[in-house]
Amino acid sequence: MPAQLHVVFGVSNLGSTSDTSTHGFLSMIRKLQLTKVHHPVELTYDGDGLRIEGDFNAAKRGKPSYTCFCIPLPPPKRADPLLLPIQNTNILRVCYNERLKMVEIHALIPMQHDKEDSLLELYKFMYSLSDNNEEEAKQFCKDLMHDVYKDMKPEKRLKVIVNPAGGQGKAKDIFEFGVKPVFEAANCEMDIQYTEHQGHALQIAKDLDINRYDAIVTVSGDGIIHEVINGFLQRPDARQAIKNVPLGLIPGGTSNSLSICLLDYVRGYDPVYSALQVIKGQNLALDLCSVTYADHRYFSFLSQNHGITAYADLATEHLRWMGDTRNIIGLMQQIFARQSYPVEVALQIEESNKERIKSKYRDALVHPVRPPLNELDGPVVDTIPPLSEPVPEDWTVINDDLVFFLTSKVPSVARDMLTHPCALPNDGLIDALFVRGHPSIAKQMEIFKKIEHGQHIDSPLVEYYKVKAFRFTPKAPAGKKAYTVIDGENAPNQPFQVQVHSRLGCVLSLYPTFKNSNI
Structure with missing residues (x-):
């Protein structure tokens, strides 16, 4: 059967109104007739997705299961991957294979069509032409690829940094078996490098040829992300490096906070969905925070933490094999001991009313935008007084015992811990959260x-x-162990200050803001 390309003009409605003269638009519906083992197959593309009809054996074979007597059972029936059209976002590549004279379709298909946060599975479909009608097929593929990568760069050049020790040693397998096949299906060019020691990713980012790559992809937890950001910001062309080479995130560590905030608790841990986000994501500007001690300065993208929450993170390092559960155990130990920590905190507060904070957060989600990266040139300079000088008079100063002090640029600092539900990626502010005094065990548990x-x-x-900057001074008495944690890593338990630098960082994201916390 010859391949035939049909173009049909139709009206697609926007919204619920039937007034197509006002709310409609003309869209080209493209059709291509192909074959699969002599059976006709029709491809229909309507601008939003690709429907494949006539391929009745597209489902992958499931793995057989066994009874307790080792008797093999028939493999479970798999859902039809072509039950619904393949959405634009999920189409990785459509091309004409000159050697085989076939049309190739590489796509990620939801495992469960009726589940909004379903995980994805990689599929490759191949269909034959007849009578050498290649030009129609080539044009169909070209038009479709133009649409599915509109405002995006296809076949990205990726610098991939894998931390082989990440995720209890699973990061390498996560990349090789979950991520690499997806990048290959999208015809991405990969330069893969494995970290060999702490600080290696920082050096890689610092020395990177920023004109060779379209993104730098971390297969790790939050620690390698921290290193890459600081490597870029140690460069003389720091701002240009961040603009040229945005971050792509593959969750491969025990803590993947930024990933779950961009996607959700399910897909934020899924390497396949995260790979799709690298391929189809667009630049999302991120605020970064300068952290200044008396003798050094660096940048934070995540959180700053002191008190029982810091104890729960660092004092349970020996329980890292337990994953996020170790944090709960550490918290319980501190709560039942009714621990608190004397500190002095000076805050440059932008908003203190919780209801107004929540209202502004909801407004930002109703009208999400992707603001551009910071357009400033030159070094990233702090505008607050040096640590050796007094804070301005309009700052709020607190001298008290705190159960914990936790500031964050992301809503969730760990799985199932929505600590800062009103945090936004680029509002120029950091969310500060703390509890004073010595509340009862029951109140802390609540x-x-x-x-x-x-x-x-x-x-x-x-x-x-919501604050623009703060200064933190721990005052734990001699002999009392206290921890300070910045971006999940042990930091000196000494005075430091933090200032937010608006839209300084950049990450690839499928969405224009963090996932809705439904607060």
């Missing part, structure tokens, strides 16, 4: 019980602010 859904911020014991 706070942490609500933290999974972000409802803890409604507690009168919880203080929640």
